[in-house]
Amino acid sequence: xxxxxxxxxxxxxxxxxxxxxxxxxxxxxxxxxxxxxxxxxxxxxxxxxxxxxxxxxxxxxxxxxxxxxxxxxxxxxxxxxxxxxxxxxxxxxxxxxxxxxxxxxxxxxxxxxxxxxxxxxxxxxxxxxxxxxxxxxxxxxxxxxxxxxxxxxxxxxxxxxxxxxxxxxxxxxxxxxxxxxxxxxxxxxxxxxxxxxxxxxxxxxxxxxxxxxxxxxxxxxxxxxxxxxxxxxxxxxxxxxxxxxxxxxxxxxxxxxxxxxxxxxxxxxxxxxxxxxxxxxxxxxxxxxxxxxxxxxxxxxxxxxxxxxxxxxxxxxxxxxxxxxxxxxxxxxxxxxxxxxxxxxxxxxxxxxxxxxxxxxxxxxxxxxxxxxxxxxxxxxxxxxxxxxxxxxxxxxxxxxxxxxx
Numbered sequence: 001x002x003x004x005x006x007x008x009x010x011x012x013x014x015x016x017x018x019x020x021x022x023x024x025x026x027x028x029x030x031x032x033x034x035x036x037x038x039x040x041x042x043x044x045x046x047x048x049x050x051x052x053x054x055x056x057x058x059x060x061x062x063x064x065x066x067x068x069x070x071x072x073x074x075x076x077x078x079x080x081x082x083x084x085x086x087x088x089x090x091x092x093x094x095x096x097x098x099x100x101x102x103x104x105x106x107x108x109x110x111x112x113x114x115x116x117x118x119x120x121x122x123x124x125x126x127x128x129x130x131x132x133x134x135x136x137x138x139x140x141x142x143x144x145x146x147x148x149x150x151x152x153x154x155x156x157x158x159x160x161x162x163x164x165x166x167x168x169x170x171x172x173x174x175x176x177x178x179x180x181x182x183x184x185x186x187x188x189x190x191x192x193x194x195x196x197x198x199x200x201x202x203x204x205x206x207x208x209x210x211x212x213x214x215x216x217x218x219x220x221x222x223x224x225x226x227x228x229x230x231x232x233x234x235x236x237x238x239x240x241x242x243x244x245x246x247x248x249x250x251x252x253x254x255x256x257x258x259x260x261x262x263x264x265x266x267x268x269x270x271x272x273x274x275x276x277x278x279x280x281x282x283x284x285x286x287x288x289x290x291x292x293x294x295x296x297x298x299x300x301x302x303x304x305x306x307x308x309x310x311x312x313x314x315x316x317x318x319x320x321x322x323x324x325x326x327x328x329x330x331x332x333x334x335x336x337x338x339x340x341x342x343x344x345x346x347x348x349x350x351x352x353x354x355x356x357x358x359x360x361x362x363x364x365x366x367x368x369x370x371x372x373x374x375x376x377x378x379x380x381x382x383x384x385x386x387x388x389x390x391x392x393x394x395x396x397x398x399x400x401x402x403x404x405x406x
Contacts, residue, residue: 001126003156005133006140006149007067011084013146014070018081028088033336035093040333043100044326045187052101052108052171052325057161059098064157066091067150074147096329103328105171107316117258119313123305124254131247173321191319191326198318199380203373204270204311205331209338210369211274211307214362216342217349218281218300219246225355230290238290245294249301257309263317267377269310274370277303278363285359308335 016025047055066087073079110118140149182190195201226232226239260269280300287293311331319327342362349358 001129002133002136003153003160005129006137006156007153009134009137010141010146010149010153011070011088013141014150015081015084017146018079018084024081028085031085031088032092033340035089036096036336037333039093039096040100040329041188042184043097044103044191044329045184046097047100047104047325047329048187048322049182049184052105053164053167053169055101056098056105056171057164059094059101060157060161060164062094063091063098064154064161066094067157068154071147071150071154079147099332100325100329101171103312103316103332104321104324107324108172108321109167109169112317115316116261116313119309119316120254120257120261122254123257123309124251127247127250127254127305131244131251187323187326191323191330194319194323194327195330200266200377201315201318201327203376203380204266204314205334207270207274207369207373208308208311208331209334210365210372211277211304212335212338213342213345214278214281214366214369215304216339216344217346217358217362217365218284219339220343221346221350221355221358222297224350225284225359226290226293229355230288230293232290242294242297245298246301249298249303250305252298253302253305253309257306260306261310261313263314266310266314267374267380270307271370271374271377273303273307273310274366274373277307278366278370281359281363281366285356285363311335 012025012028015028019025070079070084070087073083106118106122107115136152137149140152195205222242223239226242232238277300280296280303283296284293284300287296312328315328315331316324346358346362349361
């Protein structure tokens with residue numbers, strides 16, 4: 001995570017230094033999203049049917065090797081923008097398969113009673129990396145240059161693979177032979193039936209799309225909002241602090257998640273987080289003060305990330321082990337799919353009206369998503385059944401520990 005956070009700053013800088021084109025630099029971001037939308041439906045079943053341990057470790061080794069070719073080509077004087085694009089595309093494709101495997105591996109490694117704590121901790125690490133990584137990236141660029149700084153990202157993948165190879169678990173729960181022999185299409189059909197049959201999962205996915213759509217609008221217009229609405233100059237460091245507030249809010253969500261999450265609270269947690277986020281975006285739309293914006297954005301990020309982790313954790317708890325990767329990859333595709341649409345819609349609205357109008361539309365979408373989720377979850381029984389299973393496993397774990405102590 002830390003290496004990728006460094007590279008997320010450094011690699012666009014390398015592209016810009018190579019081409020001088022803002023458009024070609026921006027295209028690099030799109031390349032990271034495309035493989036997930038193209039290969040996600042294949043990666044989920046492959047992770048459910050195959051060896052998750054090899055997918056995770058192998059994915060890191062492949063990404064590390066691909067990323068290392070950029071500074072090597074630079075040293076040889078043959079680095080081109082085409083190579084950077086190809087590396088970004090192939091590395092993102094490898095990530096799709098390893099990420100799918102992680103979705104299934106984490107519940108198998110920690111058990112349902114520790115899953116909320118594990119996901120909260122992983123979210124904390126991610127948010128912390130996104131805060132610290134750009135700072136490290138800036139220092140590395142100043143000290144050794146942008147292209148050489150990419151060595152850090154390459155090394156991080158190999159270090160991750162080495163550490164992960166020490167885990168001796170199979171990264172999955174016991175399964176029957178029929179699940180192993182099942183084809184990709186059959187697995188996808190079962191995953192689709194599962195999502196349709198579990199009203200809680202389906203509701204969280206639909207609410208997640210509205211969440212990510214509105215999030216894309218807010219983040220995509222954050223710089224114009226800072227400059228045009230709260231009067232921060234374009235070269236003012238306070239714009240960076242606004243982005244930093246997003247990381248702080250996400251960090252807080254990860255740290256607090258295990259304390260607030262229970263499957264039985266989903267019908268309150270997810271709608272509440274979405275309604276809160278919508279209200280905060282409405283505050284931003286009407287606000288002209290920088291300090292208020294800083295606080296609102298931090299709380300907004302906390303609410304958004306809480307809703308995201310709730311969705312992931314519930315899907316992992318509710319889905320059987322041989323469908324966890326497939327179900328969660330579909331969820332990730334829906335979430336990532338909403339952000340570019342939201343960013344494009346926000347740009348179109350702000351071009352014809354203004355940024356506060358775009359933020360007001362985003363606030364309405366979040367509020368509607370939250371209210372709709374509250375209504376749908378009130379009558380869904382998935383949360384109650386998952387809660388009962390969770391509590392049974394937790395009670396069993398406590399009994400095992402008590403027996404061991406005696």
